[in-house]
Amino acid sequence: MLNNLTLIGQLGLSLTVPVIICVLGCFFLVSHGLTGSWIFIPGFILGIGASFMTAYKFYVYAMKDRSGKKKTIRKGVYFNRHY
Numbered sequence: 001m002l003n004n005l006t007l008i009g010q011l012g013l014s015l016t017v018p019v020i021i022c023v024l025g026c027f028f029l030v031s032h033g034l035t036g037s038w039i040f041i042p043g044f045i046l047g048i049g050a051s052f053m054t055a056y057k058f059y060v061y062a063m064k065d066r067s068g069k070k071k072t073i074r075k076g077v078y079f080n081r082h083y
Contacts, residue, residue: 007062014054022047 026043029035 011055011058014058015051018050018054019044019047022050 022043026040
């Protein structure tokens with residue numbers, strides 16, 4: 001159960017951090033007078049895109065982890081294992 005709780009916490013952080021970083025980067029550019037306030041729109045869109053990509057990678061990891069693939073023991077004689 002603790003493993004599932006940590007995965008949920010990791011997913012939450014992985015979804016929020018890219019958006020926050022992109023918006024803070026846009027705020028830095030606007031506050032120093034390098035661009036106009038229009039930069040928040042592409043910054044927010046890029047942050048959302050990065051969050052979706054992170055969520056997709058997390059989903060693939062979670063499904064691979066839960067697939068329940070069991071290691072099969074090959075029958076035969078090996079140099080390091082003899083049955």
